[in-house]
Amino acid sequence: MGPTRAQFIQYAPAALAVVSLTAGPWSALAAGAAGAGAWVIKTSAPALRSLIACGITATGCGIAAHQVLSSGMNPLFALGLAVPAGAAALAHHRNIAGELLPALPATTTATAGAGQSSQAQVITAYWMEFISGPTQTEGRKLIQAGAVLAHLGLDVGDEHMSFTGIITLPQGQQVRVTPTNIASVYGIPVSQVEMGDPKHYAPNALPVTVHLRKAPEQPQIAPGVPTTAEELWAAHVAIPDGAMPGTTLTLTRYDGPHDWEGIATRNRKAIGTVNLQDLAGNLNLSSIQIALAPTDKPSQMGVRVMKEHALMHGTMLSGVVDELAMDSRGYVRLGTYIDANAALVPLAQPGSGARHLYLVGGSRSGKSGVLEQILLSAHKSRIAAILASPQTATIAGAGLAAFCGDGLDEAMGALRLAYAMLLDRESRYRSPAFPFTDPLLLIVIDEAHMLLAASSPHHAEAKAIVEQLTRRSLKRGIGVILATQTPLAEDLGNSSIIRSQLLIGGGAVFLRCARGQGSLVGVNAVEGAEGLDLSMIPPQWPGQYAKVANRDMSGLDTTAVAKPEDGTFGLGYLLTPGSQAVQFRSLYLDVPPASLAGDLEPVAVEDCEAWRHREAITRTPMVDQRGKNLIGSLADLLAKAQQAPPSATEQGQPAGPQQxxxxxxxxxxxxxxxxxxxxxxxxxxxxxxxxxxxxxxxxxxxxxxxxxxxxxxxxxxxxxxxxxxxxxxxxxxxxxx
The missing domain is CATH 1.10.10.10 (Winged helix-like DNA-binding domain superfamily/Winged helix DNA-binding domain)
Known part of the structure; x- marks a missing residue:
């Protein structure tokens, strides 16, 4: 068999050199070197054609120059024959010097179509060499023979390069070339190849677009999209259905899109109460990242957005122990507001009696810590306390109370004693304008739902007593601190009287609740706390879950002291009458509250008839069998208490069926x-x-x-x-x- 076409092209310069041996040794040497170079570097087809033409020209000029010199003619004529040879060499250099597609390999053996630009020639050569053929390389398998690229079009810019075309096959055949095939040929990602859907085109003609080089994407901001805090406020909060319609935001501090402070102002109109959940939704944030601060002007409201919560590290109880005692206005410190100011709650109102407090918080929310702190504040302020704790041994500071009912039945007894103290003081002070000499008295009811809920065996009596205490006790110097796990009406025995009197008579502390039980809407709505969902307060600060998950348990320090940022204990909202609920955090109990009480004995209740007969009173039910007709006077109560037989434990023997x-x-x-x-x-x-x-x-x-x-x-x-x-x-x- 004779040589192939590719072999002939590779060996043509060498053949010219052999033929010209008799004519000119210099041209033969040049032609032989050209053929050997083409063989070694495996140059591309366009460059090889240019090299053959250059070899032929140089060979002819060499033969002519040799004849001129051998005939004795003027050597200048032989030198002139070098001009065509040099021109051929320059033309060959121009054809092979440009690298038109840096992303493509530099070698190919396909023949480019006539009349195309250099970029189109290389694109077409690659397509023919690897996809459609005819191929000039032995041993290479085409992707789909005959699938030519027709109607080639280029789009070349400074930062991008792409081409389009139509993959065409004879009628009756189907295109099998895939984007993956094209991407592998041109050395680009598959995502840069776009092919037409065969369902919308003829099976033998599919359009294709190939992005050889994509321009880098520049971040685009769509026209009219708000970007600054003021623009976001105007676009989402100040609109008619926003959380604060008709307001404008003026920034006072800006440290980023999630860390700024400002003043929201409504033109000559009161802003009123703000639904915090709606505001968080408008700003695309969580409710814990937003804090509101009412100002002296009803048309203004302070707004703070936090990337890292300001109360994460807490305020230590031992560091502010001097602020726990009641001041001249009747206030004690309960914690710290979001603006770092002291969060104060009233335990008394000088000249007019005591104050109430409504405390809501689920398990592990810090509710017990708040009650312990209140007992310590009452102790340091020389206020007597009666503690009703239906759940046994949950309050560490129970020893600071003058009387503690620990357990369900004992807690009911503490409520009876508190009501008896109210009746006693009413019998001794007939007029509201009395010279008050008895000490202030706090009735602390923990887990009140265990007494007030309809499922409690003491439901009717406890509800009747607590309703009367919250209604009538303030001007007699008796305040009620009532704590439940949720703000649901069921936890208060479905009594609207208890909740309204607690809120009017002092305020409320709202801590984290269980999922689905902390929403202050509907029948559970509280004025000034509209839209709050206490279940949205997370149990841990953002980022703490990852720290726990990544902790090496093998090296866990079991003696390490817990830090305030380990959990959101005590984080919630403080509501005082006539104001908006403000985010705060109770004091962090870095030491047991009882250890700060010193050597002072618990504040005793005044010596009175009710206190002297407290043992009998705690065992005497104060309602009839129907849960009605609560005893209304101290004399009737004492008379019934004297009729009640002593308990089995007082008799020194277990209770039998008859007893x-x-x-x-x-x-x-x-x-x-x-x-x-x-x-x-x-x-x-x-x-x-x-x-x-x-x-x-x-x-x-x-x-x-x-x-x-x-x-x-x-x-x-x-x-x-x-x-x-x-x-x-x-x-x-x-x-x-």
Whole structure:
């Protein structure tokens, strides 16, 4: 077989050199060197053609120059023959010197179409060499033979280069070239190859766009999109349906889009209360990143946006111990506001009595720490305290109280004593304008929902007592500190009186609540705290989760002291009457509050009839079996207390069935049905109640009406249901027909 076309092109200069051996050794040497160079470097097809033309020209000029010199003619004629050879060499240099596509390899053996620019020639050569053919390289497999690139178009700029075309095949064939194939040929990412969808084009003709070099993308700001804090405020907050319509923002400090302060102003109109959740939504932030600060002018409101919370590191209790005692205005320090000022709450109102406080906070929110701090402040201010703690041993500072009811029944006894103290002071001070000489008294009720909720066995009595305390106690020098886990109305026994009197009589502290239970909207709305969702307060500061997750447990220091930034304990909102709820954080208990009390004894309650008979009073129920008719005078209370038999523990023997039946609640008291006879006596009473009732009742309602515990009622209802004497429909019981 003869040589291939590629071999002929590679060896042509060498062949010319052999032919010209008889004519001129210099031209033969030049042609041989050209052929050898083409063989070694495997030059591209355009460059090889140029080299062949240059070799032929140089060979011809060499032969002619040799003949001139051998014939004895003037050497200047031979020198003139070098001009065509030099011109051919310069033309060859121009053809191969330009690197038109830096991103593409420098070698190809395909033949470019005539009439194309240098960029188009290289693009076409690559397409023919690797995709469509015909190929001039042995052993190379084409991607799809015959898939030519037609209608080639270029788009070349200073920072970009792309080409378009149509991949064309004969009729009846289908394009199989993929973007991945094209990207591999031109050495670019697949994302820079765009091909037409075969569903919208003929299968044998698909358009293609290839971005050989993309210009760097410049950040673009769309026209009209707000960028500064003032523009964001005007675009989202000040609009009619925004959180603060009609206001304008004036920045007083700016350290970035998430760290600034300013004043929101409404032209000659009061801003009113602001829904914090709506404001956080308008600014695309979390509610914990925003703090509001009311000013002296109703048309202005201070706004602060925080990238790192200002209260993360807390204020140590031991560092401000001198501020815990009540000042001349009746205020004590409870914590620190977001603007670093002291957060003060009133425990008394000099000249007119005491103050209330409503405290809301779920588990691990810092609620118990606030109560311990209040007990310490009362102790240092020489204010007596009666503590009702239904959940046993939850308040570390219980020893600072003059009387502590620890446990559910004991806490109910503490409430009875507090009501007796109110009746005693009312009997001794008939006129509101009295020369008040008795010490101030705080009634601290922790986990109040355990006493006030409808499921509590003491629901009716506790609700009646707390309603009267919050209504009548302030001018008698008795304040109520009531703490629950959620702001839901159910936690206060569905009593609107208790909540309204607490808020009017002092204020509120709102800490973190469980998910879905902290929204202050609807029936749970509180004026001045509209839109707050206490469940949105995170349990830890932003970024703390990652620190815990990345901690090496093998090297955990178990003796390390917890830091304020380890959790958001005590973070919440403080609301005083007539103002907006302001973000604050209670003092961080770096030392036990009781250790700061010193050697002072707990402040004692004044010596009075109610206090002297406190043991009997704590065991004496103050409502009838229906939960109504609360005892209204101290004389009636003392008379009933004297009739109550002593408890089994005072008699030095365990309570038996007969003693239990004769307890304070009478024959139908909570302990009455404990014996076998008592169980049977309950069934006819339950049947009589359900048959005479006009509507079905819950087990709790039945227990309350019969003056007993629900744990005694449920088994009897089950037994009656087994005998088909009662019917249960969605926890509502009624007598069978």
């Amino acid at each position: 239990a039946q004769a307890g304070p609640a009478g024959p139908a008291g909570p302990a009455g049905p404990a014996g076998g006879d008592g169980r049977e006596l309950l069934k006819p009473r339950i049947l009589e109640l359900l048959r005479n009732g006009s509507s079905p009742m819950t087990a709790e309602t039945i227990a309350r009406k019969l003056g007993t515990s629900v744990r005694h009622i449920r088994p009897r209802l089950s037994e009656l249901k087994g005998r088909d004497e009662v019917i249960n429909e969605n926890t509502l019981w009624r007598a069978a027909a």
